[in-house]
Amino acid sequence: MKEEVVRLLLPGLSETGEIKAKAKGLLKYIGPAFIVSVAYMDPGNFGTNISGGSQFGYNLIWVILWSNLMAIFVQIMSAKLGIATGINLPEHCGNMFSRAANWGLWSVATVAAMATDLAEFLGGVLGFNLLFGIPLMWAAALTGVITFVICHLQKYGQQIVERIITGMVTVISIAYVWEMFISHPDWSQVAYHTAVPMLTQDSILVAVGMLGATVMPHVIYLHSQLVQTRRTECQDDCKHHFKMAKMEVFIAMNMAFIVNAAMVIVAAAVFNGNGLDVDGIEQAYLTLQPLMGNMAAGAFGIALLASGLSSSTVGTMAGEVILKGFLGFDIRASIRRLITMIPGLAILMSGMNPMEALVYSQVMLSFALPAAIIPLMVITNKANIMGKFKNGTLTNCIGWTIVGMIVALNVVLLYLTFTGQA
Numbered sequence: 001m002k003e004e005v006v007r008l009l010l011p012g013l014s015e016t017g018e019i020k021a022k023a024k025g026l027l028k029y030i031g032p033a034f035i036v037s038v039a040y041m042d043p044g045n046f047g048t049n050i051s052g053g054s055q056f057g058y059n060l061i062w063v064i065l066w067s068n069l070m071a072i073f074v075q076i077m078s079a080k081l082g083i084a085t086g087i088n089l090p091e092h093c094g095n096m097f098s099r100a101a102n103w104g105l106w107s108v109a110t111v112a113a114m115a116t117d118l119a120e121f122l123g124g125v126l127g128f129n130l131l132f133g134i135p136l137m138w139a140a141a142l143t144g145v146i147t148f149v150i151c152h153l154q155k156y157g158q159q160i161v162e163r164i165i166t167g168m169v170t171v172i173s174i175a176y177v178w179e180m181f182i183s184h185p186d187w188s189q190v191a192y193h194t195a196v197p198m199l200t201q202d203s204i205l206v207a208v209g210m211l212g213a214t215v216m217p218h219v220i221y222l223h224s225q226l227v228q229t230r231r232t233e234c235q236d237d238c239k240h241h242f243k244m245a246k247m248e249v250f251i252a253m254n255m256a257f258i259v260n261a262a263m264v265i266v267a268a269a270v271f272n273g274n275g276l277d278v279d280g281i282e283q284a285y286l287t288l289q290p291l292m293g294n295m296a297a298g299a300f301g302i303a304l305l306a307s308g309l310s311s312s313t314v315g316t317m318a319g320e321v322i323l324k325g326f327l328g329f330d331i332r333a334s335i336r337r338l339i340t341m342i343p344g345l346a347i348l349m350s351g352m353n354p355m356e357a358l359v360y361s362q363v364m365l366s367f368a369l370p371a372a373i374i375p376l377m378v379i380t381n382k383a384n385i386m387g388k389f390k391n392g393t394l395t396n397c398i399g400w401t402i403v404g405m406i407v408a409l410n411v412v413l414l415y416l417t418f419t420g421q422a
Contacts, residue, residue: 029244031162032226033252034169035314036075039216040068040256041172042311043123044116044361046281046304048209049260053267054278056203058186058193061264063207065194067214068257070402072249074215074373075223077399079245081380082224083238084389089224089372090325092379105371106326112217112368113319115361118343120311122357123281127305130285131298140345144338147312154317158229161313168310169252173259175303179296180262185269194261201416208413209363211406214260217365217372218318225321242389363413369406377403 052060082088087095090109094102124143128134134142153160199207227245270291271278278284281304288297324330331339347357377399381391391399 029230029241030248030251031159031166032079032223032229033075033245033248034166035162035226035317036219036223036249037169037252037256038165038307038310038314039116039219040071040214040253041169041259041307042116042120042216043126043281043304043308044119044365045210045214045260046123046263046307047119048206049263050267050271050278050281050284052203052206052210053264054271054276054284055206056200057268057272058189058265059198059200060203060207060210061190061193061261062195062197063210064214064257064260064264066197067211068253068260070211070405071215071256072253073398073402074220074376075249075253076246077376077380077395078220078223079227079249080242080389081376081386082227083242083245084386086228087224088228088321088325089221089376089379090322092325092385093375094326094328096379097375102326105375106322108368108371109217109221109322109326110319112365112372113315113322114343115364115368116216116218117312117315117319118347118357118361120308120315122308122347123304124308124312126281127301127308130282131301131305137345143308143312146309147316150309150313151316158226161317165310165313168306169255171306172303172310173255175299175306176259176262176266179266179292179299182292182296183266183269185265189268190261190265204409204413204416205363208366208409209360211366211369211409214256215366215369215406217368218315218322220372220376221325222314222318222321238389366406366413367410370403373399373403373406 049064052063078089081092085092090106093105097105121140121143124146125136125139128139128142129136150161150164153164227241230241267278267284270276271284271287274291276287278287285297285300285304288300320330377391377396380386380389381396383390
């Protein structure tokens with residue numbers, strides 16, 4: 001599976017012996033960023049991207065591009081921390097900050113993880129329901145069981161989970177890219193709105209939701225842990241590892257960008273193009289059938305199911321890293337998973353619109369982002385911790401600019417919300 005991914009994304013690698021050797025060298029480092037990339041194409045992205053595309057057409061594709069560039073930078077920083085120190089971000093926070101500060105950071109991270117898990121859990125449930133007609137509560141139980149099984153496989157080696165999730169990422173990518181091409185979008189509009197930012201008062205809520213769905217707090221913590229399976233103590237090896245990690249992040253995040261852009265493009269071409277404002281994943285699935293045929297609707301359902309199951313697994317893995325790192329203790333994965341399923345079950349039982357819940361959960365993630373990125377920037381700028389991997393001036397400028405942009409967007413959204421304009 002890994003060989004297929006590399007050949008797909010880096011064509012021509014086998015043309016010369018030197019390039020082929022480099023490709024093989026990259027293969028052994030592929031895994032962590034692909035696990036992380038699942039969070040960038042989880043059901044929360046389905047909710048916000050379908051909402052954005054159906055309401056505002058192609059206007060918000062630029063948000064996906066900018067968010068992806070932020071995601072590439074942040075995940076590279078997280079990988080650098082884990083490679084340089086052999087300690088993950090929550091553990092560094094636990095060692096550096098006061099207990100009160102760590103309780104605060106853990107609280108924000110946990111709320112973010114639960115908001116994430118809400119989207120992931122609902123995605124798996126809706127995927128089973130739409131594809132196989134399984135009642136929602138039985139679909140919820142099935143989603144939970146499959147997540148437990150995949151997480152349990154981690155006991156036999158992280159690479160088993162990496163292969164499963166990389167396979168699911170491939171399924172999601174193929175399904176949505178195929179849908180994008182058969183939807184016959186206006187490519188001139190796609191190109192224009194990718195390059196030219198356009199944000200209105202009406203679209204800011206969805207735009208912030210897109211940002212929250214694309215740059216995910218929980219995988220900022222998780223990535224710094226996952227890269228350690230390939231780490232050695234040799235500084236030269238660490239430099240090579242970091243170089244390979246950057247390449248992997250670039251490949252995986254750009255796959256996520258293509259999928260997210262495809263979601264907006266399909267929604268803009270099919271729903272907005274036909275004057276339809278789709279406000280639910282189920283409605284999106286049912287609307288695709290008459291407009292694009294059963295195969296397109298089936299591809300949508302398969303992508304949603306693969307997204308929900310894989311991202312639920314990643315969320316459970318991140319929860320372990322967050323709790324153990326910040327507070328120094330752990331809860332059994334099964335119990336932690338049951339706790340994080342509660343909001344999703346409550347929404348299913350209440351009859352609330354899952355799409356609306358997905359969008360608001362992603363907005364919550366945007367507010368949680370600074371609590372992950374600020375400690376990451378502070379710690380990676382300390383020479384006594386990072387050594388030669390300490391941030392340079394340009395890195396600091398980019399990182400703090402990202403923090404400033406996220407905070408500014410959140411402040412604008414709060415103002416519009418409290419003044420009744422959002």
